[in-house]
Amino acid sequence: MSMNRRQFLKIAGASTVLGLGGASVVNSLRRGGLEASQMSPDPRGLVAKRWGFVVDVSKLTTEEDYKRCTDACHNIHNVPVFKNDNLHEVKWIWKEPFENTFPGIEHEYMSHEFKEKNFLVFCNHCAKPACVKVCPTKATFKRKDGIVMQDMHRCIGCRFCMAACPFGARSFNYLDPRGNDIDGKPLIKVENKTFPTRMIGVVEKCTACYERLAIGQQPACAEASNGAIVFGDLEDPNSEARKIIATKYTIRRKPELGTQPSIYYVIGGSEHA
């Protein structure tokens, strides 16, 4: 069969139109995705314009105080515990000494008590998060209520966010969190059956207990802290968090970097305010 250029173009054009048209007809016949109107937030959920935390360091003194908060978080979120294995450690909330928490403002005449003190640190849920900017898959993103969320379904484990975060708030799963530690015991001691684990090769961090806020509960650390951690709406002047910030002296971690962290540390209690 021979055909000239004109005939070839005619056939090619016709089959392209047919193919495109055919696809759209088939797609419109198929039942599409769910309607957005079918989805709604839980009416019990807590809402805010910008969630934030206030950590009163004077209320965290004994080892037990810190442990209560970190354990509450890590148990609920199936965070694996790596004993004596800092290389593979995964942490959502943990304690840091003063010089690591607020680097640059420690000095030689500082009170011994302060120098040695530990501070509870976790994701700052920054207003201008560096991690969100660098994420190539939008696996980490900022919710409308200010929470910096981590979508584990999208994370490809590139660890750009870990390099970008100035607070070390993110941990990479170098090992399978469902595996065993060096002693052969499971890394997750008791699984919380209502919350997923993570898998090897994804980055995880504090998510401000989005799953608890959605059903009207406070974040686990705030609930377990006996008032040392106060959670509230930073945009609402009447929220408990804002009232503390307005009346006491608070500092944030590395404010000079411009990420605008949403954790405010009350330093020195009320009498020195």
Add this chain to the structure above:
Amino acid sequence: MYNGGKIIAGLVVFLAFFTFPFYYNLGKANARPEPKLNTPVIQQLAEKKCVESKDVMRSDHMQILNDWRDSVVRDGNRIYVNAEGKRYTMSLQNTCMNCHSNKKEFCDKCHNYMAVKPYCWNCHIQPKEDKS
């Protein structure tokens, strides 16, 4: 045609190899997968219905699960209202698997038959089952 005999012989051999799996399995129909619905929770339901009709679930459950995932994680919307107006919490681990607590007899039946391996269970905790 040059070397016609060789080409045709080659084609015949190729076709014989290529279609071998079809001839080999001809008449040996695999048993159809029968996912089981007899979990204690489902037995106690007054009306044995999933979040959508059986046909929709059968053809579109993967799309529904994807939409649920995006809605909950990205938008924070957790309540799903189905075609009949009933409300459900969108959660694979807590809603789907609460009824379908028999993953091996339900999910795996068809997924294994079709050789699809959804990676839900790398992170989501599957229900504990007695039989392994």
